[in-house]
Amino acid sequence: MKKTKLGEFEELxxxxxxxxxxxxxxxxxxxxxxxxxxxxxxxxxxQSALKRMEEKGFLTxxxxxxxxxxxGKRKRxxxxxxxxxxxLAEMKDIRTGLWESIPASLxxxxxxx
Amino acid sequence: MIPRENISPPRWPLGFLRxxxxxxxxxxxxxxxxxxxxxxxxxxxxxxxxxxxxxEILRLLxxxxxxxxxxxxxxxxxxxxxxxFKVSLRGFMKTPLSSFINIVxxxxxxxxCVFVYGFAHWVYSTDQFHEHxxxxxxxxxxxxxxxxxxxxGQTPRPLGEMLKQDFTHITDVCRVEDRSxxxxxxxxxFHERLRFTDPEFLTMLTFPLKWGDSGSLSDINSVxxxxxxxxxxxxxxxxxxxxxxxxxxxxxSKAFKVSGVAAEFPKSRTIGxxxxxxxxxxxxxxxxxxxxxxxxxxxxxxxxxNDPADLKAIEMGMDKYKAxxxxxxxxxxxxxxxxxxxxxxxxxxxxxxKDDISRSSASNYKSIMFLSVVAVFLLxxxxxxxxxxxxVTAAKRLKEIGVRKTIGATRRVVIVQFxxxxxxxxxxxxxxxxxxxxxxxxxxxxxxxxxxxxxSLAVPGLWxxxxxILLLTAIASGIYPALYISRFxxxxxxxxxxxxxxxxxITKTFLGIQLALALMFITTAVMFTQNSAYMAKxxxxxxxxxxxxxxxPDGAAFExxxxxxxxxxxxxxxxxxxHHLGKSNTTAFIQxxxxxxxxxQLSVDAKYFEAMGLTLAAGRTFRDLFExxxxxxxxxxxxxxxxxxGEGTGSVFRIDSVQYEVIGVVKDFHSYDFFxxxxxxxxxxxxxxxxxxxxxxxxxxxxNKTYKGLQANWAKLFPETPxxxxxxxxxxxxxxxxxxxxxxxxxxxxxxxxxxxxxxxYGLMSLNIAGRAKEFSIRKVLGAGAxxxxxxxxxxxxxLFAVAVLLAAPTSYTLIKNLFxxxxxxxxPVDFSGVxxxxxxxxxxxxxxxxxxxxxxxxxxxxxxxxxE
Numbered sequence: 001m002k003k004t005k006l007g008e009f010e011e012l013x014x015x016x017x018x019x020x021x022x023x024x025x026x027x028x029x030x031x032x033x034x035x036x037x038x039x040x041x042x043x044x045x046x047q048s049a050l051k052r053m054e055e056k057g058f059l060t061x062x063x064x065x066x067x068x069x070x071x072g073k074r075k076r077x078x079x080x081x082x083x084x085x086x087x088l089a090e091m092k093d094i095r096t097g098l099w100e101s102i103p104a105s106l107x108x109x110x111x112x113x
Numbered sequence: 114m115i116p117r118e119n120i121s122p123p124r125w126p127l128g129f130l131r132x133x134x135x136x137x138x139x140x141x142x143x144x145x146x147x148x149x150x151x152x153x154x155x156x157x158x159x160x161x162x163x164x165x166x167x168x169e170i171l172r173l174l175x176x177x178x179x180x181x182x183x184x185x186x187x188x189x190x191x192x193x194x195x196x197x198f199k200v201s202l203r204g205f206m207k208t209p210l211s212s213f214i215n216i217v218x219x220x221x222x223x224x225x226c227v228f229v230y231g232f233a234h235w236v237y238s239t240d241q242f243h244e245h246x247x248x249x250x251x252x253x254x255x256x257x258x259x260x261x262x263x264x265x266g267q268t269p270r271p272l273g274e275m276l277k278q279d280f281t282h283i284t285d286v287c288r289v290e291d292r293s294x295x296x297x298x299x300x301x302x303f304h305e306r307l308r309f310t311d312p313e314f315l316t317m318l319t320f321p322l323k324w325g326d327s328g329s330l331s332d333i334n335s336v337x338x339x340x341x342x343x344x345x346x347x348x349x350x351x352x353x354x355x356x357x358x359x360x361x362x363x364x365x366s367k368a369f370k371v372s373g374v375a376a377e378f379p380k381s382r383t384i385g386x387x388x389x390x391x392x393x394x395x396x397x398x399x400x401x402x403x404x405x406x407x408x409x410x411x412x413x414x415x416x417x418x419n420d421p422a423d424l425k426a427i428e429m430g431m432d433k434y435k436a437x438x439x440x441x442x443x444x445x446x447x448x449x450x451x452x453x454x455x456x457x458x459x460x461x462x463x464x465x466x467k468d469d470i471s472r473s474s475a476s477n478y479k480s481i482m483f484l485s486v487v488a489v490f491l492l493x494x495x496x497x498x499x500x501x502x503x504x505v506t507a508a509k510r511l512k513e514i515g516v517r518k519t520i521g522a523t524r525r526v527v528i529v530q531f532x533x534x535x536x537x538x539x540x541x542x543x544x545x546x547x548x549x550x551x552x553x554x555x556x557x558x559x560x561x562x563x564x565x566x567x568x569s570l571a572v573p574g575l576w577x578x579x580x581x582i583l584l585l586t587a588i589a590s591g592i593y594p595a596l597y598i599s600r601f602x603x604x605x606x607x608x609x610x611x612x613x614x615x616x617x618x619i620t621k622t623f624l625g626i627q628l629a630l631a632l633m634f635i636t637t638a639v640m641f642t643q644n645s646a647y648m649a650k651x652x653x654x655x656x657x658x659x660x661x662x663x664x665x666p667d668g669a670a671f672e673x674x675x676x677x678x679x680x681x682x683x684x685x686x687x688x689x690x691x692h693h694l695g696k697s698n699t700t701a702f703i704q705x706x707x708x709x710x711x712x713x714q715l716s717v718d719a720k721y722f723e724a725m726g727l728t729l730a731a732g733r734t735f736r737d738l739f740e741x742x743x744x745x746x747x748x749x750x751x752x753x754x755x756x757x758x759g760e761g762t763g764s765v766f767r768i769d770s771v772q773y774e775v776i777g778v779v780k781d782f783h784s785y786d787f788f789x790x791x792x793x794x795x796x797x798x799x800x801x802x803x804x805x806x807x808x809x810x811x812x813x814x815x816x817n818k819t820y821k822g823l824q825a826n827w828a829k830l831f832p833e834t835p836x837x838x839x840x841x842x843x844x845x846x847x848x849x850x851x852x853x854x855x856x857x858x859x860x861x862x863x864x865x866x867x868x869x870x871x872x873x874x875y876g877l878m879s880l881n882i883a884g885r886a887k888e889f890s891i892r893k894v895l896g897a898g899a900x901x902x903x904x905x906x907x908x909x910x911x912x913l914f915a916v917a918v919l920l921a922a923p924t925s926y927t928l929i930k931n932l933f934x935x936x937x938x939x940x941x942p943v944d945f946s947g948v949x950x951x952x953x954x955x956x957x958x959x960x961x962x963x964x965x966x967x968x969x970x971x972x973x974x975x976x977x978x979x980x981x982e
Contacts, residue, residue: 025141025145026141026142026144026145027145027148027149027152030149042169042172042173043142043145043146043149043169043172043173044169044172044173044174044175044178045172047138047142047145047173047175047178048175048177048178051138051177051178052177055177063140063141066144067148069147069148069151069152070144070145070147070148071143071144071147073140073141073143073144073147074140074141074144075141075144075145076140076141
């Protein structure tokens with residue numbers, strides 16, 4: 001893994017963007033994550049994560065449609081980059097590798113928690 | 114669901130958001146926030162949605178979302194201001210005429226402001242140098258005279274001593290009594306005012322001493338001199354230890370040892386002294402002086418308390434003394450109550466206190482008011498000049514503003530730039546103004562009025578005052594032009610479609626106000642000058658010309674001098690009197706059938722009326738046989754008007770229970786100058802032994818010669834006593850000087866106002882004409898003559914001028930009428946001639962200004978005008 005670091009929260013947001021695809025804009029990402037994490041998230045935290053990852057090259061974005069509910073303001077739809085895919089895959093591999101190297105007895109204990 | 118259109122997210126957090134969040138993120142985040150808000154509004158409540166919205170916005174303030182802090186904080190503004198400064202200076206150089214007009218105008222106005230400050234400072238610091246100014250009081254009493262309660266500054270003689278014994282609150286008491294004496298040191302012999310006082314005088318009124326010891330006043334043989342007297346008699350030497358002879362009168366004199374010299378008195382004071390001696394010396398100077406006599410007064414009694422709050426208790430206890438006083442005197446002299454005047458404010462109240470030792474500063478306060486008004490008007494005139502010129506010259510700076518705006522200057526920045534320029538200009542004007550004020554206006558004024566207001570630039574208040582004038586003037590004159598000029602849009606400027614400065618109603622209004630103000634100032638100047646001339650010609654009610662007078666110590670001296678002067682063929686008539694017109698009189702208290710009145714009284718002999726040229730209106734004057742006329746009086750017309758209308762001679766009244774009959778009425782006369790009202794006056798017969806004045810009518814033309822003869826004879830007869838006397842024409846002292854100073858002062862103000870207004874007019878016209886050079890060139894080429902060009906130039910100012918005159922002429926007429934009534938007891942009848950002269954003067958000035966411009970146009974070569982782009 002290179003220097004570029006992906007924080008835990010960032011990784012979650014990045015995965016959500018990847019999951020939501022064309023629906024991946026601020027509020028929707030927030031909703032999705034809140035459902036999954038079962039906790040309240042602030043717009044600020046999501047937005048700062050998104051902007052940071054855009055800066056780092058994990059995400060690109062473009063304006064989507066405007067809705068009445070948004071007061072005529074356009075959404076910004078985020079898309080994951082191939083670089084992000086690579087990093088995500090790497091992360092997953094690392095994790096899987098680690099999981100596999102855990103002794104079987106402890107691993108089964110972990111699974112039951 | 115709540116209808117969408119009725120709810121919306123709260124506004125102020127949104128504004129907050131827009132202020133801080135990066136522009137490129139705004140649309141997205143705003144949209145998100147709004148979507149969330151409506152979701153919440155549906156799910157929970159609008160109120161809660163509002164709260165969540167606000168909270169969320171606060172939580173959006175994260176570094177990555179925020180605007181770059183470096184772009185928010187403006188870069189250090191100093192280089193920008195340096196640029197403004199440079200541009201201002203270049204601007205001044207480029208348009209020397211406008212800058213000259215602006216700076217001259219402002220600096221004159223600021224100079225006057227500096228002067229007003231100096232004067233006000235001088236007035237307000239009056240008597241404030243006394244350390245105990247808040248605990249020292251002058252005793253006064255209130256008495257009902259002529260139906261009016263009047264405050265008197267004198268005190269019954271025994272009161273001071275009694276108070277000191279009776280009240281523990283009173284720490285010090287000092288009595289003050291003044292007498293005229295002759296002071297002799299070697300060959301220096303002069304009439305002087307001597308002040309008898311208790312030793313506490315110098316601890317209560319803290320005049321510092323230059324030499325000697327202030328405690329020495331308790332020594333009955335000591336005298337303390339003022340700095341001025343010390344110089345007069347001893348030059349720069351330290352006179353302590355020297356002996357001077359003080360002659361109280363012909364018989365009594367005493368040698369005193371100089372034991373102290375006061376340091377130079379502060380410039381603004383109302384109480385001072387020339388010679389101070391112990392009060393006990395009065396026993397020698399005036400053997401008849403009874404210190405225990407409740408019926409007689411001492412000139413002043415000062416008390417000092419520990420705490421001003423103690424005064425209440427003292428005032429409460431004064432009834433006892435009032436009873437004592439009223440038991441001692443006759444009914445008509447009864448007093449209503451005793452009072453106390455604090456030293457710190459005595460000079461302000463002095464105007465209302467009769468016979469007090471302090472001098473009133475009321476007229477000074479009035480002057481401050483007048484001067485402030487004048488200063489504000491002049492400042493306004495100067496500001497109008499600036500505003501007008503700035504607006505008109507703005508055309509030349511449009512490109513600059515356009516460029517500045519293009520490269521990112523906001524309107525606010527342009528305003529700040531223009532105000533900065535203004536501050537720079539005002540600053541120059543301020544420097545020139547302070548120099549003008551300190552070296553020209555203040556010394557000029559001091560010289561005119563013969564006083565020294567001790568002006569110093571080292572007063573912190575002055576600099577605060579100047580700083581506020583700087584900012585106020587800069588903003589007042591600069592804000593309108595700045596707003597006006599910064600308003601234009603870049604596109605318009607650069608396309609050249611912005612047209613302005615040619616016909617601006619505001620410019621015209623300001624010019625109109627300037628002309629109106631100038632007219633008011635000129636009218637005032639003219640009227641004061643007219644009044645001064647009028648008063649010089651106004652009759653005094655008697656013939657003051659070809660009349661001489663001399664003061665004599667007693668009746669015997671009168672006989673001696675009279676016998677000598679009788680030999681002079683130029684002397685037509687000699688008269689003796691106890692009092693003298695313009696020099697002295699006394700107050701008498703007369704009882705008519707129903708009421709009592711105070712009148713002025715002069716005791717004279719039978720020839721006095723002829724000698725002074727008083728005109729008899731009815732009845733007769735005194736006969737030479739004094740005895741028969743002892744109980745008769747001659748009154749003036751004012752007396753008849755005030756007390757017994759219709760009845761002239763033959764009416765009777767009492768003075769101290771002696772009955773007098775009116776045998777004659779003389780026409781009203783001014784015993785003192787025109788500032789003082791003509792009071793009801795009576796003449797009584799004077800005893801020969803009481804004569805104090807010798808007055809003579811001399812052959813017209815021989816005044817000088819006779820005067821010299823009078824002095825020579827005096828010196829022969831009374832070598833020990835200095836001569837006091839002179840021409841009757843001079844008895845009013847500085848009156849005529851004073852009213853002519855009023856005229857001079859207003860002339861100066863009028864001149865400044867006209868100068869400012871005409872400078873403004875000149876500047877405005879020259880800019881206007883410069884802007885229309887092409888038009889005039891075409892007109893000239895097509896054959897327009899001087900007349901037509903002059904007509905065109907003048908036309909736009911004629912209406913303006915007419916309006917200004919129509920507004921200002923009646924206003925100034927009314928104003929001056931009131932001003933005269935307020936400042937002068939007697940003045941010339943105010944008519945329209947002054948206004949007419951003023952208008953004529955202003956027309957002349959305006960015409961000259963216009964004609965310089967017309968000539969400029971006529972002389973110019975039309976080719977040059979046409980070549981202009």
